[in-house]
Amino acid sequence: MALSPPGMRSAAAIAPRRLPRRGPDLSFRYVGQRLLSMLVAVWGAASLVFLLIMATGSPAVLMAGPQADKAQIERLSALYGFDQPLAVQYALFMKNVVTGNLPPSLRFDISPLAVIGPAVPYTLTLAVLALMFGTLIGLAVGYLSVNARSWWVRELPLAAATVVQSVPVFIVGLLLVLFYSLRLGWLPTGGTGSARHAVLPVVTLALLVAPPIARLFRTSLQQQQNADHVRTAMAKQISLRAVRVRHMAVNALVPVVALLGMQTGSLIGGAVLTESVFGWPGLGTTMVTAVGMKDYPVIVVAVMLIAVAVSACNFLADIAIMLLDPRTARHR
Amino acid sequence: MSDADEATAASARVVRPRKRHLSRFAWRGFVGGVLVLLCAGAAIMAPWLAPFDPNDNDLMTLMSGPSLADGHWLGTDDLGRDIFSRILYGARPVIVVAGGATMLAVLLGAVLGILTTYVAPWLDKVIDRLADIQMTIPGLVLALLALSLFGPRIQNLIVVLALENWPLHYRVARNHTLNVRGQGYMEAAWLAGVPNWRAVPRHVIPGLLPLLTVTFTISAAFVATTAAGLSFIGLGVQPPDADWGLMVAQGKSQLGSAWWLSVFPALALVALLGGVQMLGDALSQRFSLDSRNNRA
Numbered sequence: 101m102a103l104s105p106p107g108m109r110s111a112a113a114i115a116p117r118r119l120p121r122r123g124p125d126l127s128f129r130y131v132g133q134r135l136l137s138m139l140v141a142v143w144g145a146a147s148l149v150f151l152l153i154m155a156t157g158s159p160a161v162l163m164a165g166p167q168a169d170k171a172q173i174e175r176l177s178a179l180y181g182f183d184q185p186l187a188v189q190y191a192l193f194m195k196n197v198v199t200g201n202l203p204p205s206l207r208f209d210i211s212p213l214a215v216i217g218p219a220v221p222y223t224l225t226l227a228v229l230a231l232m233f234g235t236l237i238g239l240a241v242g243y244l245s246v247n248a249r250s251w252w253v254r255e256l257p258l259a260a261a262t263v264v265q266s267v268p269v270f271i272v273g274l275l276l277v278l279f280y281s282l283r284l285g286w287l288p289t290g291g292t293g294s295a296r297h298a299v300l301p302v303v304t305l306a307l308l309v310a311p312p313i314a315r316l317f318r319t320s321l322q323q324q325q326n327a328d329h330v331r332t333a334m335a336k337q338i339s340l341r342a343v344r345v346r347h348m349a350v351n352a353l354v355p356v357v358a359l360l361g362m363q364t365g366s367l368i369g370g371a372v373l374t375e376s377v378f379g380w381p382g383l384g385t386t387m388v389t390a391v392g393m394k395d396y397p398v399i400v401v402a403v404m405l406i407a408v409a410v411s412a413c414n415f416l417a418d419i420a421i422m423l424l425d426p427r428t429a430r431h432r
Numbered sequence: 433m434s435d436a437d438e439a440t441a442a443s444a445r446v447v448r449p450r451k452r453h454l455s456r457f458a459w460r461g462f463v464g465g466v467l468v469l470l471c472a473g474a475a476i477m478a479p480w481l482a483p484f485d486p487n488d489n490d491l492m493t494l495m496s497g498p499s500l501a502d503g504h505w506l507g508t509d510d511l512g513r514d515i516f517s518r519i520l521y522g523a524r525p526v527i528v529v530a531g532g533a534t535m536l537a538v539l540l541g542a543v544l545g546i547l548t549t550y551v552a553p554w555l556d557k558v559i560d561r562l563a564d565i566q567m568t569i570p571g572l573v574l575a576l577l578a579l580s581l582f583g584p585r586i587q588n589l590i591v592v593l594a595l596e597n598w599p600l601h602y603r604v605a606r607n608h609t610l611n612v613r614g615q616g617y618m619e620a621a622w623l624a625g626v627p628n629w630r631a632v633p634r635h636v637i638p639g640l641l642p643l644l645t646v647t648f649t650i651s652a653a654f655v656a657t658t659a660a661g662l663s664f665i666g667l668g669v670q671p672p673d674a675d676w677g678l679m680v681a682q683g684k685s686q687l688g689s690a691w692w693l694s695v696f697p698a699l700a701l702v703a704l705l706g707g708v709q710m711l712g713d714a715l716s717q718r719f720s721l722d723s724r725n726n727r728a
Contacts, residue, residue: 137564144565149577156581266706268657270664270677271698274684278695282688289687362567369572373661377684387573388665391580403577407568414568 130422138415143194145407149400150193158182162396197404203397207390212401216386220405222292223382227371229302234309235360241310242317246325247344258314265311269370273304273377290379301378308370309363316359320352327351354425361417364410461714467707471700475523482517486674498692507692509683515692519700522674525663526704529589530656536594537655538648541601546636549609550628556606563599571596571658579667589668593658597651604647605640612636646719649712653705660701676701 153159160177177183184192196202205215238261245258264272280300281289288297324330325348333343372384379385383402390398474481484504498507498515506515548555566574571593578592612618612635621631662668663677671678676697683693 140561141565141568144561145568148565148569148574152578152581162581263706266653266709267702268660268664268705270661271680271702274680274687274694274698278687278691282691365567365570365573369570369658369661372572372576373664376665387576391576391665391667394580396581399577399580403569403573406570406573410568410570 131419134415134418138411141411141414142408145411146194146197146404147190149403149407150190153396153400154186154189159396162394202401205390205398206395207393207398212397215390215395215398216383216402216405219381219383219386222380223371223375223384225298226301226305226374226380226382227367229298230305230371231309231360231367233302234306235313235356237306238310238313239317239356241314242321243349245314245318246321258318261311261314264307265315268373269304269308270373270377272307273300273374276300276304277377290377292381297378301374301380304377305367305370305374308374309367312359312363313356317352317356320355321348324348324352350424354421357417357420357424361414361421364413364417368406368410458714458718460710461718464707464710464712464714467703468711471523471704471707472527474520475527478517478520478524482514482520484514484517486518486521487513487672498696506696507690509679509690509693515679515696518674518679519676519697522676522679522697523700523704525586525669525673525675526656526659526677526701529586529593529659529668530652530708532590533593533655533659534597534648534652536590537597537651538601538644540594541598541603541647542605542640542644544598545602545605546609546632548606549613550632559599559602563602566596566599571654572661575658575662576665576667579662584662584667584670586669589659589662593655596658597655600651601644601647604643608640608643609636612639642719646712646715649708649715653708653712656705656708660705676704 153162156162158173158177160173160182174183182189200211200213202212204210205212208215241257241261245254248254277289277300280287287299291297327348330343330347333347338347368383371382372387374380375382375384376388383406387399387402389395390402478486498505504514504516506519508514509518544555544559548559569577574596575589575592579588582588618631618635621635626634659668660677663675664681666678666681669675669678671682679697680694680701683690683695683697686693
C-alpha cells in the first residue's frame with residue numbers, strides 16, 4: 101500500500117461494477133403501493149376526525165346548538181344514528197363520508213359540500229400560483245447561492261430567505277398590505293375581482309414556500325459538487341453551465357420534490373392564514389367563519405377535504421420522485 | 433469553511449475566495465438566546481415593567497400614536513389601552529403555550545422512544561403509521577378542528593399542539609436509544625446484571641438530553657408560529673386578554689389609520705420567533721443533528 105502513488109485506488113474500486121438490470125421507470129407495483137398508502141392515510145384521517153368528534157361527548161348536542169331542547173337532540177340522534185353503539189356509528193360515519201350523505205350545514209341548511217364548493221377554486225388558485233412562484237423563487241435563490249460569482253448575489257438572497265422564514269405568514273401579509281396598498285396605493289388591500297387582487301395573497305404565500313426550498317436546494321447542490329459523476333463531467337470538459345444544470349441541478353432536485361410533497365400541509369395552513377388576512381373567499385375563510393358560527397359539519401367536511409388533498413399531493417410527489425430518480429422505487 | 437467546500441472550490445474551474453469566519457463565537461445563537469430571554473423576561477416581569485394596566489381604558493387618549501410625551505410610548509388602541517403594557521403582558525400566553533406544548537411533546541416523544549426500544553418494539557410500526565396519518569391533516573387545520581370542538585381554552589391549545597409535535601422527538605429519542613443499546617457498554621452493563629430500569633437513566637438519558645434540547649428549540653419555533661396563527665384567527669387567547677397574535681388581528685382593520693396597533697405586536701412576535709429559530713439553528717449546528725451543516 102505504501103508504494104502505491106497517492107490518489108491511486110485499489111484494483112477492486114477500479115473494476116467496473118455490474119450494472120443492475122434496468123426495469124421500467126414507472127412500475128405498477130410501486131404506484132399501487134403508494135396509492136394504497138395514500139388510501140390508508142385518508143382512512144386514518146377520517147378515523148381521527150371521528151375520534152375527535154366522539155371525544156366531545158355527543159355530536160348531537162354540538163349539531164343542535166346551545167338553545168336546542170331535548171326532543172330536538174333526540175331527533176337528531178335518531179336521524180344520524182348517534183344513539184347507536186360506537187362501532188356502528190363508526191361504520192355509519194365511514195359510509196356517510198364515502199357516499200357523501202353528510203349532515204347539512206347548520207347555518208345554511210344545505211349540504212356542507214355546497215357551502216365549501218364555491219370556495220375551493222379560490223384556494224386552489226391561490227395555492228397553485230403560490231406554489232409555482234414560491235418554488236421558482238426558492239430554486240433560483242438556492243442555485244445562485246451556490247453558483248453565483250459575486251459574494252453579494254450568493255449570500256444576500258439566501259440571508260433574506262432565512263429572515264423571511266422566521267416571520268409568520270400573516271405578518272408578512274400585513275406588512276405587504278401596509279407598504280404596497282396603504283403607503284404606495286398600488287394594489288388593493290383585500291377581496292377579489294381582478295388579477296390585481298390576487299397579487300398580494302399569492303406573493304405572501306409564495307414567501308412561505310420559497311425559503312425552505314432555497315435552503316434545501318442549496319444543501320443538495322453542495323452535496324452534488326463533491327459527487328463522482330460531477331468530477332467525471334468536469335474531466336470530460338463539458339461546459340460549466342451544462343455540468344451545473346444537467347449534472348448537478350437536476351439531481352439536486354430530488355430532495356426538493358420530496359420537501360414539496362411534505363410541505364403541502366404547511367402550504368394549506370399558510371393559505372388559511374393568508375386568506376384570513378386578505379379576505380380571500382377560499383376554504384380558509386370558509387372554515388374560520390364556520391368556526392365562529394359553530395357550523396361543525398362544514399368544518400369537518402373541510403378538514404376531510406384538506407386531508408384528501410394533502411394525501412393526493414404526497415402521492416404525486418412520490419411519483420415525481422420516482423420519475424426523477426428511479427432507484428427509489430427499486431430500493432423499496 | 434469546511435474541507436468539503438474547499439475541495440469543491442478547487443474542483444470547480446472558478447476558484448473563488450470565500451470569507452472565513454472571523455471568530456468561532458456563535459453569534460446567531462447568542463443573538464437568538466438574547467431575544468428569547470428578553471421575551472421571557474417581559475413575560476415574567478410584566479407587572480413591574482408595565483407603565484399601565486393592560487386592560488385599563490384611557491378614554492382621553494383613544495388611538496393616540498406612539499409618543500414619549502403622554503407616557504404611551506407605543507401608542508394606545510381603539511379602547512385607549514396602552515400598547516406597550518399589552519405587549520409586555522401579551523408575551524405570557526405565547527411563551528406559556530409554546531413552552532408548555534413543546535415540553536409536553538418532548539416528554540411524550542422521549543418516553544415513547546425509550547419504551548418502543550426496551551418494552552414494546554411492535555409499537556414502533558403503530559407510531560409510524562400514526563405519524564403518517566397525522567401528516568395528512570396540517571397542524572393548523574387539525575388544531576382549528578380540535579379547538580372549535582373543545583373550545584379555545586389555553587389547556588386545550590397546549591394539548592393539541594403537543595399531540596401534533598411529538599413525532600420529531602420520538603424519532604430522535606428512538607434512534608438514540610437504539611444506538612446506545614447496541615453499544616458495548618450497555619452490553620457490559622447487562623452482563624454485569626444491571627437491570628434496564630437502572631441502566632437507562634444512567635446511560636441512555638444523559639446522552640439524550642442535549643439532542644432533546646435541540647429538538648425542543650426546533651419544535652418550539654413551529655409551535656409558537658402555529659399558536660400565533662391560531663390566535664390571529666381567533667382561536668387562541670380570548671379578547672379582553674392581551675396576546676400578540678390577537679393584537680395583530682384586532683389592529684388589522686385600522687392598519688391604514690393606526691398602524692401601531694398591529695405593527696408593534698407583530699415586531700414582538702417576529703423577535704421571539706426569529707430568536708427561537710436562530711437558537712435552534714445554532715444548537716443543531718453545534719450538535720450536528722441535521723444535514724444543514726452548511727450554514728445559510
